[in-house]
Amino acid sequence: MQRSMLFLLALILASCQPGVYKHGNKNERAMAHLKANLEFLASDALKGRETGSHDIKVAAEFIRSRLEMYGLQPYGENGSYFSNIPFQKQGISDSSSITLIKGKTRGHYTVNRHFYAYRGGDSSYQGVEQPLVFVRFGIEDSTFEYNDYKNLDIKGKTVVLLLGEPERQGDSTFFNGARPTKWSRSSAIKRKLAREKGAGGIIVLLSPRGMNMWKNMKRFMGSSKLGLAQKQDHEIPEILIDSTLARNMFDIRDLSYDQMYKKLQDPDYDGSVLNGRSIQWNLKDQTEKITGHNIVALLPGSDPALAGEYILVGAHYDHLGMRNGQIYNGADDNGSGTVVVMETARQMAHIKGNKRPVIFVWFTGEEKGLLGSKYMIEHAPFRDNIRAVVNMDMIGRESADSIYVLASGLSSSAYHALVEEANKKSARFVFNYSLDSRDHPDRILYRSDHWSFAQKGIPTVFFTDYHHTDYHKASDDVDKINFLKLKKAVELTRQTVLDAANGSDDFIRDNWTEEAK
Ligand SMILES: [Zn+2]
Structure with a gap:
């Protein structure tokens, strides 16, 4: 225990490069944060951040330490940044x-x-x-x-x-x-x-x-x-x-x-x-109880009358761990989304321009079946007060000019329009909606944490890069990440969240019907 704590501290300190953060213009600072954070989270030291492993705790501790530094409020359990999730690892003995x-x-x-x-x-x-x-x-x-x-x-x-x-x-x-x-x-x-x-x-x-x-x-x-x-x-x-x-x-x-x-x-x-x-x-059951953690932070809004309406921004931070002795670093999946949400949180905490409160979440257990987001939508104290959601999973590959957008109009056409407008005011990506269909054979609409919220009719948008070559491979490494795209994703996310937090639209769920579930 003692040794692993020291190891953890050493890693966190080693990855601190305050000099990089303080110099340069806004763009250079954003790039420096994105790079430093991703280089740590997608390094071999974290052994692929598998849910239930010791190594994912190092990732969680790293994100927590950054949130503290950025000035975000803890919004998990008992005044901490962690929301505890009871997992079970179901298995049976070989002698069964x-x-x-x-x-x-x-x-x-x-x-x-x-x-x-x-x-x-x-x-x-x-x-x-x-x-x-x-x-x-x-x-x-x-x-x-x-x-x-x-x-x-x-x-x-x-x-x-x-x-x-x-x-x-x-x-x-x-x-x-x-x-x-x-x-x-x-x-x-x-x-x-x-x-x-x-x-x-x-x-x-x-x-x-x-x-x-x-x-x-x-x-x-x-x-x-x-x-x-x-x-x-x-x-x-x-x-x-x-x-x-x-x-x-x-x-x-x-x-x-x-x-x-x-x-x-x-x-x-x-x-x-x-x-x-x-x-x-x-049969000899060997089921083991394990506690996992979503990481949850709050940026309070400036208007007390809107304090009960949350905008939620999320990305999963877990990945596949190790297979056959190889480390799956998951730089794109989903180190990319993880650091974009971190950088969005940092910038928004600095600007403090949001009237409604914003919740930033890093989900665990996504690779095991969207477990962290499923748990959150069933148990979080704020689950019935989520006004809109932005989720991203794999956004650091392919061209920096375009991005795939899903689910934005599934519930509310007003939210769909808001995301479009936010993009025009910020990153100016070409939005690709070709995966945004219930019938697409790849079923991307159902395959990340946004679905846990979209399924309930909550206005939700999902950004992704639809990258294939290194998907779920040990070769998903940080040297292949397009950091310009990450920086643009931060701009898009920040603008979308700000507009959703400050606008007066009710996001009427005009596209949502009971059958739509
Ligand atoms: Zn993923």
Whole structure:
């Protein structure tokens, strides 16, 4: 502890170059701050700023120390700049196993070889034996008058279900006839339904296409996963099994997996072969509790009458950490957005021209699934008083002349117009709206923290560079960053925030409907 604290202090002091900050004109000072901050945050010393790691704390501490220096007020918990987020790292022990019991025959199978675990389940399931029940797709959907659970008693039993959904030859009105329904998207809603119906355990069979990728799934399914801590009363064991185990379970050996899957899909196949068969669970849950931090700072507004209307400016500061011994520095993703928000905060704290209060946020857990922003919109004390949002993620690559803009008109056309005007008064980027669509195949609209706010109808704008070459690669380094673009992004952000903080427009949500969600 002592040593790491010293290490941390040393790094912070080493990155202080007060001389650079005090000389030169405004532009040169902005550039100097952006460079010094990004060179530190995207340096190897921070080992890729992975959420849940020790190294991301160094990044958080660095940002905190800068905010203090810039004169921003802490706006996290207990008078600090940090908002605590309860995470859990869900994993199970390598020694976990299951036993398939068929009469007197017992087959043992080990984790990450013959099965992957979604959840290990509570310790109360250790050694517990449960009867198996085949529930085909595990779907109950009144739209199609379809119910796989009809006449089945699954209480306390382990259900066995297939991924995907039923089809009827030539019938485009039935499930995926026209386009796959929600039931095909992932196993999550099927597992939720099974839990609600009282299942004691869940076994999922992949589609043949999924099964071809069994070995590649190990990197994701075979390692622990970070998520927001769940407050669940109890958890049941839930697993995904390989073709060997599936064949043994159903006594099907003469068919390919493809053929076997077709057979199990057939409404005439009743799965009665599982009658009298059971599974014994021996999964050892190793879920770990971890606290993460959003960093939150406030610049109070000058008009007390508007004190309850916040403008929020954000960027995620976490990245991917290390993989195969390589450090993923994430200079563009999202060191770039991180330092642009820092520099915007510094300049605005200096100018103090905002009537409404401005909240600056550096989100954690974005790379793990927008966790920091999801937590904020559900828990922050100011969550119902956010007037407008500016978020940026990857803005330091490609041409300094243009920038991709998304979501600005999703809720309010007035906010869309405000962002356009702010740009004309400041950076004069060419705005590229080609990604700003719900149907764009890359789904950029849903892929950063702005979505947590936009989803609630809050007027929100998202800036990004749409860079590909070094995206999520160890080569996303600071020497490739276009600092002129970052400086212009600061100007655009500052103007947008000032106009939103000082304008009288109500940002009527004229484009927002319940269906828009
Ligand atoms: Zn990112």
